[in-house]
Amino acid sequence: MKSLQKLIVIILTVAMLIVCLAGTALAVEGEPEGLQEGTLIRVVTGDDYVTPVAFMSSSNNWLNFHIYDTLFTYVDGDWNNIRGALARDWAWAEDGMSIVLNLVENATFVSGRPVTADAVKRCFEYTAQYYPSYFDKIESIEATGDYELTITFNAPYADFTSKFAISFMSIVDPDALDEFGDNSLEGAVGSGPYYIADYVSGEKMVLKANTNYWDPEKYPHIETIEVLAINDDNTAMMSLITGDIDYYEPANLDQVDNLEMYDEVYVIDGPKSNYCVWLNGTSATCPALADQRVREAISHLINWDEVNLIVYGGDAETLTSPWHKGCTVDVDEGTIYYDPDKALALLEEAGVKPEDITLNTITAPSTVKFDTAVAGQLTTYGINVNINEYDIGGAMANGAQGNWDIWENGAAFTQAAPSFGFGTMIAQSGAMRTFMLDPEDPAAIKVQELYEQANQAITIDEMNEYYKQCTSEIVKAYAFIGGLFKPNWGAFTNRLQGTYIENGYRYAIFFDAYIAE
């Protein structure tokens, strides 16, 4: 009996060894170890335009991920799940009013200077000028050791680690900023897996692998990444099929369908992002929107399944709050649904005829189809909708100034930290103000109070609880009237393997990418 047991153990051990060896052999064959010579070409189209200026804007998220490091980072885009990056570990004070961070000691900027506590402190002096609200609760930042940073708060800052994991909280070499200025191309010196080797505005940017990179999680596999600006989608798609470029982000379902016909490319259906539709209760051009019944009526006139079918071939999911399903602060109040009879009854009750309502939208080129589909739903019932198309900058500028009656804006809600989305939604200044109700409106007052309480929370769980209530009030006030959780695609040539689309920002990440033999 014992010899049989021995035999089984030996057979199992040998079998496991064979499997392990085979696995290693396969891994070696497919995924090369160390740095791989060669160039990966990523294409940039239209508004997806990057510039190497440090702190430029959140539109540089993709670049930031590749050339900089943050103190913390999200695990799979989840703000409740943070791991250390430049901060190796950290300890909160019991009252939540200070935090001590220990930095990794082997990280260096590509300039050769070490990433010390003092460097982080000095970098934040620049960052604070661009993103002051992130530093409002910070009393002081002290370098209490070469690699120890003590941050003291003037109020509880429960989501500090979440907020400082956002890519534009990246650590930039302060000596480079001092020397070249924070508005310069030369000042963009980071400690990330890649560095900028060449840049020709509007044409290309060449990133080279940082061979001294410290973090094994993000260690680069491909020597060179070339980012090309090809503004024409058809050129970009054809170039992908011929293998002249390696990566392209299809903008719509038609492009995905076209690309999927070719064996030379594969398309990843990446993480989804939000398209939220808002109504402006303070609109000067459509005063009827001040009446909650009118806003509710409009929300019941949109058949989201149909919009989904028209724009995404049914691949998107219907939103019931500005947050996606499964999100910690998402709440389904059961108020967002299609019911035209109820809508018309509500309008009658409010004494407003559909044909008397004229809604002005602001839309960017990328959202025209979505806005047109939504407008189509409303015009069916006699509501007039003027679609005003702007470039991204124009759309944001008009949005911030409140020059709209109905607006698709989901940008903030695809970001990792919920406080970011709430901040831009509720704050009375900023580029993406969407929660537009009369400040005297009880719903607006309630939302503001809950937002303040969330900001005073000591723990993330407590903060999330207030945010959930905040979401609930916003949905019940019918400022947010529905939306879609839309798919994001990434198309790659077959030679490129190991890529994935980051969950928080929906960008393709190339740390783990390698060129298949």
Next chain:
Amino acid sequence: MAKYIIKRIILMPVTLLLAALFIFMMVSISKTDPVLNMLPQEYTQEQYDALEHELGLDQPMLVQYVKWIGHAFTGDFGTSYSTRNSVWNEIGFRIPTSAVLSLVTTVLIVIIGTVLGILCAVHQYSWIDNVINVFSKMLSAIPNFWIAMIFMLVFAMKMRVFPMFGTGTVLHWVLPVITLALPGLAGHVRITRSSMLDCIRQDYIRTARSKGEKESVVIYREALKNAMMPLITMTGNRFAMTIGSAVVVERVFALPGLGTKVLDAINAMDVPVILACTTVLCAIYIVVMLIVDLAYMFVDPRVKGRFVKAKKNKVAA
């Protein structure tokens, strides 16, 4: 003649100043606020005011214009709002791309268009004339972005004869130049044909033939020389049209030219770049028009005679 050239050269900056003023006014009345485009997603009113002041946008439009002109004269076109890079660094390397693309295309149009136009005129109503005519009409009706896509699909994607985009080799220029040339070629052929036909019917051509001149001499020395005037005028206009159409071709073939840059700049309301690009394009156009005007003098003795006569009269007086 030298006086005429000097006078034209002196007028060039005046034309440029007026063009820049017009563009400045157009940009100023647009609704987009470049300050908002440049600010981070969250900003304070103080930050807004500071940036507005830094960019000089808090000053009246005319003051901004005069300041810009003052700097431009010293070669400083300012800093790009979008990239914070020097505008000259943004556009300087693009000028050769746009200039070469437009010039090569115009030369190609003029050479091939003139030859085909003469063929049509000499063989009026023959099968050659009919075939060229049909193709000319077809080409002038097809938009160049469509031609670009078809060429790309056939020659770059399927046959892999030419590269899809970029400017590395001579081969990179073939598809963009042909795409840009074809619609213009059609127009040039038709104008050459009608201009040549007008000349061929003149009495002096009949006289030349009756004197026993060779047909090639009659066509190329007598008829073509006289048909050149409208063709030279058209060449100037053709160049302007080529620069305009180049925007589409540059975009499709991802050529780093001024056209693509000015479009990007308009989208981002990057005023310094818009102004610099349009001023440079105006300057190129003005230089080409000067060359066209000077060419009149070499082709038409009457134009040259006017200056010489004026000089003689002055000496006599």
